[in-house]
Amino acid sequence: MQINTQDHSQPILPQTELRPPETVMRLERMGSFFPTRLSFLRSLLRDMASQKVGLSRFVNALDDDGYGHCVYEVEFDNSIFSLIAWSSPLDAENRTDRVIAEAWDSCFVLFDGRPTAQDIALLGNEATRQEAGRYDSRVLVLSRANKSVRLFDHVVDALSKGQQPDEKAIRATGYLMRTTAVYGNGKFGLADRSNVVERGSLALPFRLEMLTVFLIREFTLDLANHVARVRGGAEATQLSDRLSRQLGVGNSTGLGMAPFLIGHPVLINNWMLVRETALARVRKAGRASPSLRAEFRALADHATRHLEEWNVPDETEQKRIETLRAEWTRFRLTIDGLLDTDQPWDRMIEESMASSVDLQELVVALVLEPQGELVDGLCDCMLATYDTLLDPAMRIDTLRDLIEQHYGWALSMDLEAEEATAMVWYVSEEKLEPRFGASDVVDGDHQAMPHDIPAKVQAVYAELKKLDNGGSVAWLLAAHPQHRAIVRRIQTIGVHPYGEVRDNLLSENMRPIDLLRCKLSFFGASKFDPKSDRWTRITLYQGAPRLGQLTPLNAADCFMPAFGTP
Amino acid sequence: MIVSGNELVVTVQKACIGAGVSRGVAEEIGRACLELARMGMDGLSSVISALDAFQADGPGAVDWRKAEGGWTVHRAEGLCSAPSFCDFALTLDKGGVVKAEEVDFPMLFVGCALVRSRENGVDFGLKLNGVTNIEQDGGWLAIGHLSSATDSLKTNSGLALMNAGKARFDDVSQRAGDLTVEDRQWKRLGAYAKRILVPASKTNRADAGAGLNDND
Numbered sequence: 001m002q003i004n005t006q007d008h009s010q011p012i013l014p015q016t017e018l019r020p021p022e023t024v025m026r027l028e029r030m031g032s033f034f035p036t037r038l039s040f041l042r043s044l045l046r047d048m049a050s051q052k053v054g055l056s057r058f059v060n061a062l063d064d065d066g067y068g069h070c071v072y073e074v075e076f077d078n079s080i081f082s083l084i085a086w087s088s089p090l091d092a093e094n095r096t097d098r099v100i101a102e103a104w105d106s107c108f109v110l111f112d113g114r115p116t117a118q119d120i121a122l123l124g125n126e127a128t129r130q131e132a133g134r135y136d137s138r139v140l141v142l143s144r145a146n147k148s149v150r151l152f153d154h155v156v157d158a159l160s161k162g163q164q165p166d167e168k169a170i171r172a173t174g175y176l177m178r179t180t181a182v183y184g185n186g187k188f189g190l191a192d193r194s195n196v197v198e199r200g201s202l203a204l205p206f207r208l209e210m211l212t213v214f215l216i217r218e219f220t221l222d223l224a225n226h227v228a229r230v231r232g233g234a235e236a237t238q239l240s241d242r243l244s245r246q247l248g249v250g251n252s253t254g255l256g257m258a259p260f261l262i263g264h265p266v267l268i269n270n271w272m273l274v275r276e277t278a279l280a281r282v283r284k285a286g287r288a289s290p291s292l293r294a295e296f297r298a299l300a301d302h303a304t305r306h307l308e309e310w311n312v313p314d315e316t317e318q319k320r321i322e323t324l325r326a327e328w329t330r331f332r333l334t335i336d337g338l339l340d341t342d343q344p345w346d347r348m349i350e351e352s353m354a355s356s357v358d359l360q361e362l363v364v365a366l367v368l369e370p371q372g373e374l375v376d377g378l379c380d381c382m383l384a385t386y387d388t389l390l391d392p393a394m395r396i397d398t399l400r401d402l403i404e405q406h407y408g409w410a411l412s413m414d415l416e417a418e419e420a421t422a423m424v425w426y427v428s429e430e431k432l433e434p435r436f437g438a439s440d441v442v443d444g445d446h447q448a449m450p451h452d453i454p455a456k457v458q459a460v461y462a463e464l465k466k467l468d469n470g471g472s473v474a475w476l477l478a479a480h481p482q483h484r485a486i487v488r489r490i491q492t493i494g495v496h497p498y499g500e501v502r503d504n505l506l507s508e509n510m511r512p513i514d515l516l517r518c519k520l521s522f523f524g525a526s527k528f529d530p531k532s533d534r535w536t537r538i539t540l541y542q543g544a545p546r547l548g549q550l551t552p553l554n555a556a557d558c559f560m561p562a563f564g565t566p
Numbered sequence: 567m568i569v570s571g572n573e574l575v576v577t578v579q580k581a582c583i584g585a586g587v588s589r590g591v592a593e594e595i596g597r598a599c600l601e602l603a604r605m606g607m608d609g610l611s612s613v614i615s616a617l618d619a620f621q622a623d624g625p626g627a628v629d630w631r632k633a634e635g636g637w638t639v640h641r642a643e644g645l646c647s648a649p650s651f652c653d654f655a656l657t658l659d660k661g662g663v664v665k666a667e668e669v670d671f672p673m674l675f676v677g678c679a680l681v682r683s684r685e686n687g688v689d690f691g692l693k694l695n696g697v698t699n700i701e702q703d704g705g706w707l708a709i710g711h712l713s714s715a716t717d718s719l720k721t722n723s724g725l726a727l728m729n730a731g732k733a734r735f736d737d738v739s740q741r742a743g744d745l746t747v748e749d750r751q752w753k754r755l756g757a758y759a760k761r762i763l764v765p766a767s768k769t770n771r772a773d774a775g776a777g778l779n780d781n782d
Contacts, residue, residue, distance in 0.1 A: 092779075092781045093779070095779065095780055095781050096777075096778050096779055096780050097776065097780045098774060098776055098778065099774075100771075134568075136568060136744060137570065137744050146780060148782070149781050149782065150782060185572050186570030186571060186572025186573055187570075187572070187573070188573075189568060189569060189570050189573065189744075190570060191570070192570045192571045192572050193572070194571060252776075252780065254774055254775060254776055255774060255775065386685065389685070390653075390682075390685070390686075391656075391686075392652075392653035392654070392656050392657055393656060393657040426764045427762065427763055427764065428763065428764050428765075428766050428770060428771075428773075428774075429760070429763035429764065429765055429766055430766035430771070432763070433774055434774070435764070435770055435773035435774050436773055436775070437770055437773035441764060441769075441770050441773070442764055443764070446583050446584060446586060446761060446762050447761075447762055447763070447764050450589055472657050473653070474650065474653035474654050474656070474657045475630075477590075477649070477650055477653060478628065478630050478650040478653065478654070481588045481590065481591050481625075481646055481649075481650070482588045482590075483590070484588055484589070484590025484591055484594075484649065485588070485589040485590030485593065486590075487590070488590055512775070531775075531776060531777075532775040532776065533775065534774070534775030534776075535774070535775045535776040
């Protein structure tokens with residue numbers, strides 16, 4: 001096969017020029033992304049609503065203290081899936097969200113089909129040990145979660161006394177439990193992704209993981225109601241629907257997310273390309289109808305409330321949110337005028353460029369939101385059927401041209417500067433926890449994750465200069481097998497240019513949290529709450545209806561969750 | 567022991583990197599082992615032996631020479647040379663051949679050819695010296711139908727790989743689902759793979775960027 005580096009594709013719908021990779025694939029911008037209607041949990045909710053997915057079977061085997069297990073069975077895409085949830089006591093000193101934890105408040109598996117009692121008993125022994133357990137291909141996803149202790153206790157206490165909990169407290173946290181890992185694709189013997197890709201929409205990225213988290217949310221709400229009911233007896237009440245919707249599932253996320261973005265260039269290209277194509281289609285759209293204008297104004301007001309309700313403990317991040325609020329307030333004043341133009345969405349994007357990248361990306365998410373008919377079909381293009389490409393017949397001069405075209409940023413980087421190679425990504429032997437530390441922590445290249453892309457590009461480029469232009473890549477790689485991975489990557493990026501982050505990932509100034517936020521925005525996460533430059537908490541499904549209450553109209557309710565004055 | 571396809575690929579890949587094999591080669595050898603396993607063929611024994619030999623002797627020099635209708639080499643070992651063997655075959659027109667008078671671990675050449683056949687959409691024909699008891703088509707074995715040749719692929723042999731033109735994947739049989747590996751093999755691979763991990767220390771525990779208590 002020859003890699004065709006010329007793009008002859010014609011857009012199916014009218015669109016403007018795409019924002020180029022050198023604009024989009026920068027850490028600062030990626031670290032400012034907001035979830036959009038293309039995000040994975042949003043497309044899942046739409047599909048679940050259209051299929052009228054509800055709970056088809058429920059098993060509650062919790063004891064009076066809320067320990068034991070539950071099973072939630074749903075039918076989706078012509079398959080039966082069962083979330084099995086185990087709840088166990090956990091001493092406070094063992095409650096950590098890190099990968100190195102060995103015990104959790106709750107553990108979960110998404111089971112392919114309906115498990116027998118024996119399956120549940122056997123899996124319980126494994127799932128409660130998480131990474132130390134072994135699974136088979138009937139298990140699709142493995143996860144665990146810890147309670148937000150203060151909020152969980154407050155909610156149970158209030159409900160057991162027949163009262164609804166304090167709405168401000170619910171808003172401040174936004175979830176009763178936060179997951180600390182969601183594993184799929186063959187880890188620890190789980191089903192390979194290739195086992196399910198031919199089963200309808202399950203081929204879409206992270207679809208099973210998103211389904212699992214949605215069902216975990218059901219469990220967290222049921223668990224609180226169950227404990228309150230037992231504790232309060234006749235006096236107890238259930239959490240109101242309104243407050244239940246204000247609770248999503250938290251997620252505590254660290255460095256493990258970042259290498260995924262680097263290791264799957266085709267997939268990441270496709271996510272980004274879909275997002276940018278969607279934006280380009282919307283920008284090309286002409287005058288907005290009166291109803292669309294009204295819808296967008298309401299959406300803009302909703303965004304204002306969302307920003308007001310988004311507060312985090314970290315001072316730097318809180319300041320960033322406050323700056324965004326101020327910018328948005330000014331921008332909001334221009335919206336009515338912009339909506340009255342011939343190409344309103346394009347004008348909004350153009351106008352936003354005078355403000356921060358945070359504001360620009362907020363506007364991107366907002367202009368996509370009311371345009372489902374133009375953009376939702378693109379979600380089907382967010383998967384990848386291969387990881388990378390290698391064309392050994394490519395001529396040396398063609399490879400050199402590709403590098404100059406797509407990696408000029410890497411060639412011009414000064415890697416002699418100490419700060420340029422100050423850091424390294426590595427995996428600790430301690431439960432395989434990914435870490436980011438001073439470069440001298442590793443003992444040889446084999447212990448470093450391959451994130452030194454500019455250095456590798458510069459090395460192969462230097463080698464190419466010594467070779468005959470007419471030679472082939474096959475010849476280069478036979479003589480210099482150390483360049484095999486980077487040549488494969490360069491050729492892949494030649495066809496999938498949105499697959500490469502165009503920044504130095506080993507720089508002293510690099511903030512891994514930017515990669516985390518980018519990936520989490522594609523999941524549909526909101527209310528980023530960074531705990532450091534490499535660790536964040538977020539909320540999923542906050543504002544979404546509960547299982548069984550989903551309709552095509554309310555499936556979008558978790559976009560920029562906002563609930564007004566309590 | 568039952569493992570997933572992804573575990574098999576990643577473990578072989580890590581084992582190769584841990585032994586000092588370059589990452590790009592390691593990635594292809596990992597995928598080669600999965601392709602072999604899905605056809606019911608044991609690539610892991612060959613990988614482990616190849617890693618042991620690599621540790622003892624290093625990669626070894628390979629003398630690629632242009633020949634009429636293709637490329638030729640005197641001797642090639644399966645760990646580091648198999649991906650290049652396929653590369654050269656892919657640079658040729660249909661019918662072009664890459665030959666080695668002797669290869670170590672021919673199973674890995676077959677595995678890599680399966681990977682690249684799928685990836686690059688090209689079929690390969692294979693010839694092994696001394697193999698006479700398996701179905702042949704003009705002396706060339708179709709790369710997707712080699713499961714009956716497993717034993718022959720475990721010993722050193724002369725080997726030739728022919729570019730057979732556009733691939734037809736529908737006639738490549740594959741086993742889906744769980745894969746079985748021997749515990750002993752898995753432990754050997756695990757020992758090599760462990761070398762890529764950084765020993766834990768108090769200092770590098772902080773490199774994860776998070777605290778150790780989440781009782782809020």
